[in-house]
Amino acid sequence: xxxxxxxxxxxxxxxxxxxxxxGGFDAAIDAASNGLxxxxxxxDMLGGTCLNAGCIPTKLYLGATGPIHDLxxxxxxxxxxxxxxxxxxxLLTRKDRFIGATRKAMGQKLKTLGIDLYQGTAKVxxxxxxxxxxxxxxxxxxxxxxxxxxxxxxxAFPNIAPDGEAVVDSTGFLALDKMPESLLVVxxxxxxxxxxxxxxxMGAKVTIVDALDRIAVYEDPEVSKTLxxxxxxxxxxxxxxxxxxxVKTVDGQAVxxxxxxxxxxxxxxxxxxxxxxxxxxxxxxxxEIATAGPGYINVNESLEAAPGxxxxxxxxxxxxxAHAASHQAGYVVRRILGEESGPYAPxxxxxxxYGSPETMRVGDMxxxxxxxxxxxxxxxxxxxNPIAQSYASTxxxxxxxxxxxKVKGVTAVGHHVASLTTTSAMIVQEGWTSEDIHKVIFPHxxxxxxxxGALKAERKEV
Amino acid sequence: xxxxxxxxxxxxxxxxxxxxxxGGFDAAIDAASNGLxxxxxxxDMLGGTCLNAGCIPTKLYLGATGPIHDLxxxxxxxxxxxxxxxxxxxLLTRKDRFIGATRKAMGQKLKTLGIDLYQGTAKVxxxxxxxxxxxxxxxxxxxxxxxxxxxxxxxAFPNIAPDGEAVVDSTGFLALDKMPESLLVVxxxxxxxxxxxxxxxMGAKVTIVDALDRIAVYEDPEVSKTLxxxxxxxxxxxxxxxxxxxVKTVDGQAVxxxxxxxxxxxxxxxxxxxxxxxxxxxxxxxxEIATAGPGYINVNESLEAAPGxxxxxxxxxxxxxAHAASHQAGYVVRRILGEESGPYAPxxxxxxxYGSPETMRVGDMxxxxxxxxxxxxxxxxxxxNPIAQSYASTxxxxxxxxxxxKVKGVTAVGHHVASLTTTSAMIVQEGWTSEDIHKVIFPHxxxxxxxxGALKAERKEV
Numbered sequence: 001x002x003x004x005x006x007x008x009x010x011x012x013x014x015x016x017x018x019x020x021x022x023g024g025f026d027a028a029i030d031a032a033s034n035g036l037x038x039x040x041x042x043x044d045m046l047g048g049t050c051l052n053a054g055c056i057p058t059k060l061y062l063g064a065t066g067p068i069h070d071l072x073x074x075x076x077x078x079x080x081x082x083x084x085x086x087x088x089x090x091l092l093t094r095k096d097r098f099i100g101a102t103r104k105a106m107g108q109k110l111k112t113l114g115i116d117l118y119q120g121t122a123k124v125x126x127x128x129x130x131x132x133x134x135x136x137x138x139x140x141x142x143x144x145x146x147x148x149x150x151x152x153x154x155x156a157f158p159n160i161a162p163d164g165e166a167v168v169d170s171t172g173f174l175a176l177d178k179m180p181e182s183l184l185v186v187x188x189x190x191x192x193x194x195x196x197x198x199x200x201x202m203g204a205k206v207t208i209v210d211a212l213d214r215i216a217v218y219e220d221p222e223v224s225k226t227l228x229x230x231x232x233x234x235x236x237x238x239x240x241x242x243x244x245x246x247v248k249t250v251d252g253q254a255v256x257x258x259x260x261x262x263x264x265x266x267x268x269x270x271x272x273x274x275x276x277x278x279x280x281x282x283x284x285x286x287x288e289i290a291t292a293g294p295g296y297i298n299v300n301e302s303l304e305a306a307p308g309x310x311x312x313x314x315x316x317x318x319x320x321x322a323h324a325a326s327h328q329a330g331y332v333v334r335r336i337l338g339e340e341s342g343p344y345a346p347x348x349x350x351x352x353x354y355g356s357p358e359t360m361r362v363g364d365m366x367x368x369x370x371x372x373x374x375x376x377x378x379x380x381x382x383x384x385n386p387i388a389q390s391y392a393s394t395x396x397x398x399x400x401x402x403x404x405x406k407v408k409g410v411t412a413v414g415h416h417v418a419s420l421t422t423t424s425a426m427i428v429q430e431g432w433t434s435e436d437i438h439k440v441i442f443p444h445x446x447x448x449x450x451x452x453g454a455l456k457a458e459r460k461e462v
Numbered sequence: 463x464x465x466x467x468x469x470x471x472x473x474x475x476x477x478x479x480x481x482x483x484x485g486g487f488d489a490a491i492d493a494a495s496n497g498l499x500x501x502x503x504x505x506d507m508l509g510g511t512c513l514n515a516g517c518i519p520t521k522l523y524l525g526a527t528g529p530i531h532d533l534x535x536x537x538x539x540x541x542x543x544x545x546x547x548x549x550x551x552x553l554l555t556r557k558d559r560f561i562g563a564t565r566k567a568m569g570q571k572l573k574t575l576g577i578d579l580y581q582g583t584a585k586v587x588x589x590x591x592x593x594x595x596x597x598x599x600x601x602x603x604x605x606x607x608x609x610x611x612x613x614x615x616x617x618a619f620p621n622i623a624p625d626g627e628a629v630v631d632s633t634g635f636l637a638l639d640k641m642p643e644s645l646l647v648v649x650x651x652x653x654x655x656x657x658x659x660x661x662x663x664m665g666a667k668v669t670i671v672d673a674l675d676r677i678a679v680y681e682d683p684e685v686s687k688t689l690x691x692x693x694x695x696x697x698x699x700x701x702x703x704x705x706x707x708x709v710k711t712v713d714g715q716a717v718x719x720x721x722x723x724x725x726x727x728x729x730x731x732x733x734x735x736x737x738x739x740x741x742x743x744x745x746x747x748x749x750e751i752a753t754a755g756p757g758y759i760n761v762n763e764s765l766e767a768a769p770g771x772x773x774x775x776x777x778x779x780x781x782x783x784a785h786a787a788s789h790q791a792g793y794v795v796r797r798i799l800g801e802e803s804g805p806y807a808p809x810x811x812x813x814x815x816y817g818s819p820e821t822m823r824v825g826d827m828x829x830x831x832x833x834x835x836x837x838x839x840x841x842x843x844x845x846x847n848p849i850a851q852s853y854a855s856t857x858x859x860x861x862x863x864x865x866x867x868k869v870k871g872v873t874a875v876g877h878h879v880a881s882l883t884t885t886s887a888m889i890v891q892e893g894w895t896s897e898d899i900h901k902v903i904f905p906h907x908x909x910x911x912x913x914x915g916a917l918k919a920e921r922k923e924v
Contacts, residue, residue, distance in 0.1 A: 055907050059849060060848070062852060063536075063849070063852025063853050064536055064542060064854070066852075066853075067529045067536060067544075070529040071529040071533070071546055074526055074548075077552075078549065078552050079526045079548060079552050080546055080549070082529075082544060082545045082546035082547055083544045083545065084542055084543070084544035084546070085543055085544055086536075087541060090541050094541055098848075323903050323904060327900075330900055347901070350905040352908070384567075386518050386522070386560075389522065389525070389560055390521045390522045390525025390526070391528075392525065418905075421905045422885045422905065422908065422910040429901065438789075438792055438793075440809065440884065441808060441809060442812075442884055443783075443814050443822075443884065443887075444785035445517050445521055446814070446881075447881070448881075451884075
C-alpha cells in the first residue's frame with residue numbers, strides 16, 4: 001500500500017472492518033461479494049501477521065530448506081549424498097516479492113469488489129462510528145455493522161524483548177539476511193519450533209528454552225515426546241523448565257540469563273513466547289466493549305462484543321490461528337446477511353506445526369475428554385507406512401481419540417503428517433464409528449493409510 | 463518364503479484364497495480375524511506385484527530421488543544450489559530389505575492368525591476343490607468359499623517384450639543396479655510415467671512413446687496437458703501417436719522401430735504397455751467360471767464368479783489398483799460372514815500418479831457425466847497457493863467436477879497433490895453442495911486450500 005489517500009466518497013457503510021489480516025480481509029470480501037457496502041481499515045499491511053510476518057513467510061523458508069532435511073534423511077540411510085546451500089538473500093527477496101505480489105492481488109480484489117480501503121488507525125469513537133486517522137488525513141466512518149479483526153502482536157517483557165540488535169522477535173527473524181551460527185530460541189511453541197527448524201537446516205546450532213516442562217505444550221504429551229526425541233537427534237540443545245530472567249545483546253551476541261543465574265550465549269536470540277491482542281488503542285470503551293486477560297475482546301456465542309459489533313480472529317482469544325479467523329469471518333458475514341441464526345460452532349479445529357517432523361491435531365485430545373465417557377486411543381506407527389519409508393523419515397505415529405466409540409480427535413507427528421489434517425477434520429466432524437471406516441477408499445500407497453491404520457488399530461482405554 | 467512344506471493338518475477350509483497380493487492377503491486376514499478357517503495359496507511372493515514389483519518399490523525410488531527434484535525446483539528460482547547423487551546399489555538393497563521385512567511381517571501375521579499358507583500354484587479342480595502344487599508336494603484343499611485374487615502381469619507382445627538384455631519390464635526396471643544414460647519408455651501410463659521420472663531424476667535422458675494421442679490417457683485431458691508441459695520442461699522427448707513395431711536389443715542398446723520405419727535407440731527400454739490378468743492356468747473351466755477380453759474373470763454385482771467363488775482385484779478387471787483389491791476383499795469377507803447383502807458399491811475410486819508432479823483423480827470426470835445433467839467445473843491454480851509457492855513448484859491446478867450442483871469428482875495435477883486424494887474422496891462420497899464448504903475448517907496454510915479454492919471458484923458449464 002503506497003497511497004495514504006482515503007476514498008473520496010461517502011462515509012456510510014453497511015459494514016466496517018478493522019484489520020486486513022485473514023479474518024478481516026475475508027470478512028470484507030465475503031460481505032462485498034454479497035452486495036454490502038464495505039470499508040476496510042488497516043494501519044499496516046494487507047494480509048496481517050499471517051501473510052507478512054507469520055505463517056506464509058515461515059512456510060516459504062521451510063519449503064526452501066526442505067530439500068536439506070530430505071537429503072539428510074536419505075543420506076542417513078546412505079541412499080543419497082550431496083550438499084545443498086540456501087542463499088538467504090535470494091530467499092529474503094523471493095519471500096518479499098511473493099508477499100508483495102499477494103498483497104497487490106488482495107488490493108486488486110478489494111478494488112474489483114468496490115471495497116473502500118482506509119490506510120490508517122481505527123478507533124471506535126461512539127455508537128455506530130469509527131474514527132480513522134492516517135498521517136495526513138482523518139475521517140469518521142459510520143457503520144451498521146462493525147467487525148473488529150485487529151489481530152495480535154508478539155509478546156515481550158521489559159527484559160525479554162527484541163532490541164534491534166542480537167535479540168529479535170518472529171518479525172525480526174524473517175528479516176535476517178544471514179543465518180547466525182547459533183540461535184537461541186526462547187519459547188518452544190509453534191513459532192519457536194518452526195523457526196528453529198529453519199535455522200537448524202541452514203546449519204545454525206539451536207538451543208531452545210521453555211519455562212514449561214515440555215516442548216509444544218499444546219500438543220498431546222506423546223506428540224511432544226516424539227518431537228523432542230526427533231529434535232534431539234538433530235543435536236538441538238532443548239532446555240525445558242527454565243525460567244528466563246533476561247535476554248540482552250552483549251558485545252553483539254545474544255545473552256540469556258536464567259533466574260537460576262545460568263547464562264546462555266548465541267549469535268541471535270529469537271523471542272517467541274506468545275502473542276498479545278492488539279486491543280489497546282481501539283477505543284473499545286466508547287462502545288462498552290469488555291476485554292479479559294491481556295486484552296482479549298469478550299464475545300457472546302455469536303461472536304458479538306456489543307450489539308452490531310463483532311470481534312473475530314486473534315483478538316477474541318478463542319483460537320489464535322489464521323483459519324479460525326477466516327472461519328469466524330464467514331460465520332459473522334452470514335449472520336449479518338441474515339443467513340445464520342444459531343451460535344458460532346466451529347467444529348473440530350485443526351492445528352498444524354510445519355517442518356520435519358510436522359504435527360497435526362484436530363478435535364479433542366484425551367486430556368480434553370476426561371470424565372466425559374469411555375475414552376480410548378488407537379495408534380499406528382509411521383515406520384509401518386511405505387510412504388514414510390520412502391521419505392526415510394519414519395519416526396512418529398498417528399493417534400485416534402475415541403469417546404464412547406466415536407472418533408473425537410486425531411493427532412499425529414512425523415514427516416508430512418500435516419497432509420492428514422483435512423481428512424481427519426472431516427472424520428472428527430462426522431464422528432466416525434468403526435463401521436464408517438469402510439465408507440471411503442483410502443488410496444494405496446499413501447501416508448493417509450497410517451491414519452486408516454490408526455482407525456483400525458486395537459483401542460486402549462485411557 | 464523359504465519353506466515349501468505344506469501345512470500338515472486338515473485340508474478343509476471355510477475360505478481358500480488364491481493369491482497373496484493386497485486383495486488376497488487382506489481377505490485372508492479379515493476372514494481369519496473374524497474366526498474363519500482360512501488357507502492362502504501363493505505361487506510367488508507375499509504382497510504380490512504391488513509390494514514386490516509395483517507401487518511400493520516405485521514409491522521408495524521416488525522418495526529417494528525426491529530431493530533431487532525439490533532441489534532443482536529451488537535452484538530454478540535461485541534460492542538453493544547444490545548437488546545430490548543417489549547410490550542405486552544402496553537403494554536397491556534398501557528396497558529389497560524393506561520389502562523382505564514387510565513380507566516377513568506379513569508371514570508372521572498369517573501365523574498369528576492361524577492362516578495356513580500354501581506356497582504353490584493353485585488350480586480349481588472341481589466343485590469346492592482346489593489343487594495346490596509345489597515343486598515337492600501336491601494337495602487338494604476343500605473350501606466352502608473361494609476367493610480368486612491371482613492378480614495380473616505386465617503385457618508383452620512377441621516383438622515388444624523384455625529380453626533379459628536392454629529391454630525390460632517394470633519388474634526388470636526395479637532390478638537395475640545402474641541407471642542407463644538414456645531410457646526409452648514404451649507406454650505413457652502410470653507405470654511408465656513414474657519410472658520415467660525416477661530415471662530422469664537420476665540423470666537419464668528420457669524418451670517416452672505412446673500409441674495414443676496424449677500421455678496419461680486415463681486422466682482428464684487438461685491434466686494430461688499440464689503433465690505433458692511439465693515433463694517437456696524436464697527435457698523429455700515425448701512422442702505420442704507412435705505405433706511401435708518392435709523393441710529389441712541390438713549391440714547392447716535398446717532399439718525401437720516404429721511402424722513408420724523410424725528407429726529410436728536408448729541404453730535401456732522399459733515396456734509399460736499395460737497388464738493382463740493371471741487367469742490362464744487356474745482351472746476356471748472346472749468351476750464354470752467365464753472370462754472376458756484378455757482373461758478377466760466375469761463377476762456379478764456381488765463380485766461372485768460362480769456360487770461361493772469370488773474374484774477380486776486385477777483379475778476381475780474392474781479397477782487395476784491395489785486399494786480397489788483391498789476394498790473388494792473387505793466387502794467379500796463381510797459378505798461371506800453374512801454382514802453384507804447389497805451389491806458391491808465401491809464409491810468414488812481414487813487414483814494417483816506419484817512423482818513431481820503428481821496427479822490425483824477421484825469420482826467422475828466431465829467425460830463420464832455427458833448427458834447426465836448440468837455438468838460444471840471449477841478450478842484453482844496452484845500458483846495462488848502458498849504451499850505450492852514454498853515448494854517453488856507452482857504449475858498445476860485442482861479441478862472440481864459438479865453434476866446438478868453436487869460434487870461428483872475432483873482431479874488435480876502438481877507437486878504433492880496426491881495428498882488431496884482422501885479428502886476429495888470424502889467430499890465426492892458425500893456429494894457436497896456449495897453449502898457444505900463451510901462444514902469443515904480447512905487449515906491454513908495448506909495445499910488443501912487449493913482444493914477449497916476450487917470448490918469456491920466460479921463454475922463453468924461444460
